[in-house]
Amino acid sequence: MTTSLDAAALAPHPGGTLLDNCRLLDGAAAFVERGAVLFADGKVKFSGSRNELPQALARDARRLDLGGLTVMPGLIDCHAHLVYSGFRSLEEVDRSSIEVATLNAALNARKVIDAGYTTIRDVGTIGNVAVAIRDAVAGKRIRGPRIVASGQILCATAGLGDTLPPHWSKSHGLGCIVDGPHEIRKAVRQQIRNGVDNIKLAASGVEVGPYAYSWMTTFSEEEIGVATEEAHRWGRSVAVHAQSTDSVKFALRAGVDTIEHGTRLDEESVAMLKASEAIYVPTLCTLFSVLELGEKLNLLSKHREEMKVNEPLWLNSVKLAHAAGILIAAGGDLGNRYPHGTNARELEFLVRAGFSPLEAVRAATSVASRAIKRPEVGMLEVGRAADILIFDGDPIADIASLQDHGRIVAVLLGGELVAGRIGATSIVPSL
Secondary structure (H helix, E strand, O other), X not given: OEXXXXXXXXXXXXXXXXXXXXXXXXXXOOOEEEEEEEEEOOEEEEEEEHHHOOHHHHOOOEEEEOOOOEEXXXXXXXXXXXXXXXXXXXXXXXXXXXXXXHHHHHHHHHHHHHOOEEEEEEOOOOOOHHHHHHHHHHOOOOOOOEEEEEOOEEEOOOOOOOOOOOOOOOOOXXXXXXXXXXXXXXXXXXXXXXXXXXXXXXXXXXXXXXOOOOOOEOOOHHHHHHHHHHHXXXXXXXXXXXXXXXXXXXHHHHOOOEEEEOOOOOHHHHHHHHHOOOEEEOXXXXXXXXXXXXXXXXXXXXXXXXXXXXXXXXXXXXXXXXHOOOOEOOOOOXXXXXXXXXXXXXXXXXXXXXXXXXXXXXXXXXXXXHHOOOOOOOOOOOOOEOOEXXXXXXXXXXXXXXXXXXXXXEXXXXXXXXXXXXXXXXXXXXX
């Protein structure tokens, strides 16, 4: 029996739910024009051509005829900061209280899930807010995506996170200031005790920072190595803010898991990336948001001027890495210029940089799942989580269409409807 698509039809069903007659984009291959996805108990039970679906498998399932709508994995953003909320500088971020930061993060998590993003990696927060929001979403106390949580960004004195006057307490800001192997090792262990999934290091300066420029390297190779060794010993991943050439090379020699930004890749660092298991997360929204909105938002002159210098270098880095066949994952670094919920702009910018639309979608699905060490998400494959985006359109024909929230018919997290234009049956309250 075929049931029309509405919120009630996507409620849990003992025999599972069959999304039939869809255009299937599984996160790895191209479209299957007449596809089907069967899920039950939060997991994918079948994904592929509807002609290959074993009838016995779907006998007791509720069948929904999607009439050619696109079914794809929920999207993944590998570089998020949920506490960002329109701040003009890192100093403004650091002036936010824990209480306000937590409220901002909870509200932003809702915007992210409404945009079709079912998983994010938060790579730097105030205090331990990302862990708290992760656990609140997992416990169905608030609505949002799955979260791979980091703590404060580990930074050197005068580095990325050193923004406040010396007499201010820096215990809860975006950056945790550590210098030397001993301090770094202790800070990593403290964050592990706090429950983080990922350690974030700032190995170079940043355009918006008051002291170090993005071409400056702010951690030594030894410091990065100690942090990576300690994090991996405890089974945590390591993401490194690396805009300078040396910071990328130091990080790769240390064996980190992802390179964030990678503004100044050269032939040697590209070769090192190719030979490593690290994945590159270029965050092009970081670049284009400043170029487009810097004057309108009256951003700091250092910020705007440095981005103009970095623009050709950044785009060349992405093109070099793409041409070399390096795995590249999508991450927007949103919230202060482009707002949360516009995460899919990153995919449009990847296409502008030379990706095919299918490659851009993979960067936010199957490749992204590898970058964040979460193999259960990012593909519609048997045994994986039923994190599903039902979309009214063709992202391969028009990658920018993913930014149109009106086309998002439904977002399922573990098989449960949590967002979309047909409504949500989730038990979690709206904020």
